[in-house]
Each structure stands twice: as C-alpha cells, then as structure tokens.
Amino acid sequence: MKTGAKILIEGLLRQGVTTIFGYPGGVVLPIYDELYDSPLRHILVRHEQAAAHAADGYARASGKTGVCLATSGPGACNLVTGIATAFMDSIPMVALTGQVPTALLGNDAFQESDITGITMPVTKHSYLVKRTEDIDTVLGEAFHIAGTGRQGPVLIDLPKDVVTNEAPDPVPQKEISLRGYNPTFKGHPRQIEKALSMIAEAERPVIYAGGGVIASDASPELIRFAEMTGIPVTTTLMGIGAIPCDHPLNLGMLGMHGTRYANYAITECDLLITIGARFDDRVTGRVQSFAPNARIIHIDIDPAEIGKSKMVDLPIVGDSRHVLTCMLDRLTGTTDRSLWNEKINHWKVEYPMACPDDGVLRPQLVIKTLSDLLDGEGIIVSEVGQNQMWTAQQFCFKHPRTWITSGGLGTMGYGLPAAMGAHFARPDPPVFDIAGDGSIQMNIQEFGTIVQYDIPVKVVILNNMYLGMVRQWQELFYDRRYSYTELPSVDFVGIAAAYGIDGMRVDSADQVKEALSAAIDTEGPFVLDFRVEREENVFPMVPAGAAINEMIGGEKK
C-alpha cells in the first residue's frame, strides 16, 4: 500500500519527469511532504502563473511535457492564464492542482474552487480524481493526451484525502488506449499523392508553416522538402525557427507584422501549402483576400482546423513530420521555379526588413546586435507587444525550439517565467528574455526564483516607458490619444540589485554591443534596461481588416 501522494510522485518519475514548477499550500501539503526527499526536482516560483509559464517554456524548449503544481482555490486560479496560454499554442502540459477533501466538494469549503470547471474551455482534457487507486491511471492518460495528437494542457485536480489515503501499488500500465481519443498520425496516402501532383503543377507555390512543424520536430523534413521542390517558405510567429532565417528560401514571418515579401508572395501564389498552421486572423488579415489566387493544401494534425477559417482544396490530416516524410519519399524530380524565386528575391531586395542604423538607440538595433553576437545560438524568449514583434522581425533564428513566445493568447508576463523553464529544459544555451517595460512588471517577482536557483537568464528590457504596442495603435488609429498607456520610469537595475541580480542601464546606441556582450559574459542572471526611442513603431503593419498586401511602413527606399 502507498499513499496517493507517493503514487503521484512515483508516477511522475515513471513518466520521465525530472523537474516540476510549483507553489505549496494547505491541501497539497501531503504532496509537498513526499517531494521533500524525492529525486524529483521542484522549483519554487513566486506566483503560480509563473509555474504554469515555466512548465510551458520547459515544454517548448525540450518537446517534453511540462508539469506544474499548485494548491487549491487561489493557487489553482493563478494557473489559469498559464494554462490558457499553453492551450492556445498547443503546448503539452500537465497541471496538478490540490483540491479540498472529497467530502467537502461543492460546499464552498475554504479555498475551494471548481478548477476543472473554470479551466474546461482552456484544457485539452481534465480530471477530478475521486479515488486514490485511480491516480496512476489518470496520470498515464493525462501524459498521453497532453503529448499526442494536437498537444495541449491537461489538468488533474487532486482532493486532499485522495492523496492522503492509501491504495495498492499500481501495476505498471500497458499501452494506453482511450476509445474517445484516436488522433490521426499518418496522412492519407491518396491525399498525399494528390498534393504532390498539385505541387508539380504549380508555378508559384508557397509553403506557409506554423507551430505544428515545431511541435512535430519536422524542421529537417521541411527544409529538405523546400529545397527539393524549390518552394519558398514563410513561417507564422509560432513557426519561426523551422527554417533558418538566412536560408535562401526563407521568406520570414507573414501576417500583420510580417515581411512585405512574404505577404506579397502569399497574395500572388497559385498554390499555398499550409503545414501545421491555422489561418489565424493575425496571419490572414481580411481572410477573403488571403491567398486569393491559390489552391490550398492544408496539412494539420487536428481535423477541426480544416475548413475552420478558410476553405481549402486539399486537406491532409496527420502529423506534419510524417506527412512531409511521405512526400519526400515520393518526390520524383523537381520543377523549375527560378522565375518565381527571382520575383521573390526582387521583392526581398526592394522591401528588406531593415534595421534602422542612425545612431539613435532604437529597439530594433538592440535585437539585431544581440542576434549578431549570438549568431543564432541561444534560446530567445519574449514578452508580448512591440518587443515581441521586433524580436520576431530582427533576430536571426537558426534552429527550431529556440524562439519561445506566447502567440495565440499573447500573454504579457509570459517571458520571464518561460525563460526559467527553458533553462531547466536546456541548461547549456544562453537564455534571453526580451521584455517590454510593461510586460516585465507582470511577473517581475520571478527575479526571486532566478536568484534562488541561480538561473542564468538574461533579461533585455526594451524600455520605452509605454505599453508600446497599444500606444502604437492609439497613435495610428486613435488620433494619438495616449489613453492610459504611458508608464513612469522604473529603475529596473535597482530592482534587480535589490534581488541580488547584476544589471546595467543603457542610454545610447554606441553602448549596445558592449552591454549585450557583458550580459553574455556574465555567468549568472543579468538585467539590461535599454532606454530606447520611446515612440518607435513596428512596421510593416497590416491594419485590422485589411488584406495582407495592404501594408503600411517598410516601403521602397
């Protein structure tokens, strides 16, 4: 016989979990007692939201399922934003929450909240475990569901008596089979055949690759496929890193803040090959005008994404990597697409994603310099806002899983805790959190965690003393009425120092390189406060409701 807590921790270890992120409280005391002398490493965060984001960052950097733990009521509720963030970006996560004892369920007991109910719309699945003997099975199912098919967060709610009570040692589970859950992994051969003939016929094809390519680790297959067929590739915010930024066939990001050449290529293409992407409104702009001249192939693991936002000509339901591998196997010869690629290269020259270099401390310059210094090595995490878009535009990513950002939910405060998680997943590469002055203050308390565990995360704050992205919209679409978007100056270096973290404030462009080098050379954490040009805007930009080739900014020089 074993207690539920012991069964739980042993089960986590058996799932291959090495690190979890959490915060204790009353009803999880039995679990914490079990953790006290367990080989399972627990990282004590300063806010449960950070535990969820750290588990998420861990998952994105490693491809493994991230795990977080919180107590009932307020603890569980604090996880919600982090769970929703993971859900929107299809990130595998298991969230464990304590719950009041089963006898008190539904009684408005102290620190009771219906967390399975609250998180129902933002989890792939959830469990309220009522019997100790079910813990092991539920754990196995949860990891199976979180990590297969279209990945996502699964929540397990554990009442106190369920973890305190004893049950017989669980028998090791065999293959998990759930009759209501059979994700399609293999693409249909006939559909794949059809796709190949559509590709052979196309004169101006474009690949539009999303987070699904990263999730299925299909980057090498994608690159080979693009090279063999001569088809240029544009990536979504989530797909960045799937193809190296300096690859001749890479078009960069498309959509609202995408490159002009990617958006033009989409508008002019005659075949759009969508891989692991979902026609999000930030990508498509006015959806009727998205790829208006193209036949569309849509490869996705989730059948519900097919035809959800855009009708397609050929759906292939399956894992991106598997489908690409099948297509590579059947490729015979290539089509000459030099005309099309010449046209694209012409756009690239005419409308480059340039970095201003005029001696002013502009945010783009900070990112560009960091990119040059790291040469694509390292893990770059971002917050949300202009800082995120400038990083997506200016940093030259060379590998998958090195760009970690909250895309679907756009969660400010995501970056710092996600960077912590990324470090525990991959301790070797340097981890940078590119932050805004607004976003960093949403989870700045995690400086405490960073110090406690000596996590060498470098925080690069692009401090414009504004909620910059919102201010940009106010400037462009609300007559410069900066309603509640101005932030007073904060001494971030001072805050860092109070936590015991080194830092530096940077006020001019000529200090940028030196400051970033200092951060790179520091062994522990480091905070850089760049006082950037305050009213810099992110361009190009597709205004809301416009077609993606109707961009403002980034015009011909």
Add this chain to the structure above:
Amino acid sequence: MNVHTLSVLVENRSGVLSRVAGMFSRRGFNIESLAVGTCEVPEMSRITITVHGDDTRIEQVKKQLNKLIDVIKVSDITYHEHVRRELALIKVVANPGSTRAEVMQIADTFRAQIIDVGSKTLILQVVGPPEKIDALEKLLRQYGVKELVRTGTIAVLRGSKTTAGE
C-alpha cells in the same frame, strides 16, 4: 441552413454534459434541443442533439465534438433513415362546460393522452416528432397553456443499423 440531428455516444462520466454544452456555447453553436440518457452499453450515454447551421458550420460542430476526449462517436443521422421522437407534457386551461370538450377533442386528434384532470386544467401527454408537438402547442395556445415541458428530441436509425456502428 438545415436542422441536423446528431447522435453522440459519450462516456457515462460526471462532467461530460458540461463539456458538450460548454463547447457549444463557447463556439457560438446554437443547440436546438439536447437529450441525454443511458444507452445499450452500460458505461456509455447517448446524447441526441439537434442543431441549426449550414454544412460548414455543422462540420465544425461535429469535429469539435469529436475532439472532446469523453466523446466516443458522433453520428450525423440527418441524411439516414431514422425516427425522431419527443415527449411533451402540456398543462392547458380547459374549464368544464366551456373549452374542455374542445381540448379533449384536439388531444384525441393528436393521439395525446390526458394524464391529469384538474378542476380548471388538463395535462396532455403527447409523443411524436417535434413538429407535431409544435403544431399541438400552437393549437392549444388559444385555450391558455399554463405550463409546457418538452424532453428534447431523441432519434434512432431505422432497421438493424445502430449509431454505435455494430
């Protein structure tokens, strides 16, 4: 726009109904009617859902239902031969000596049973496709319907085929 009848096999577990209902409201799908109960397999339930929408919308409904882990099978039986039934209990004003005889005659025409006789009211029990119940309800309105309870439509395929697939 079409009315579709979906027969959905689900795990007989707590929370399943709120997962299904929550998905509908969250994604803005309108449920016309929903009826749930146990079925021929002990640990499963069958939910019959009627839903309005054009073909793409219904396609989304089915796919989103299928994504729920506790949903085992979604069958759109709209275009297959099937029978649909609903039960309604209608408490209608029917004063003796005044409209009672008329109401009883209408009940008779609709093969509705009178299951309670009050001093001023009758309760009619009627079974049939939802259109039949709509028609009866409309007729009875003029007498004064005090209370109306409907079970929601349930449906089953004709012949030996089943939505469980065996």
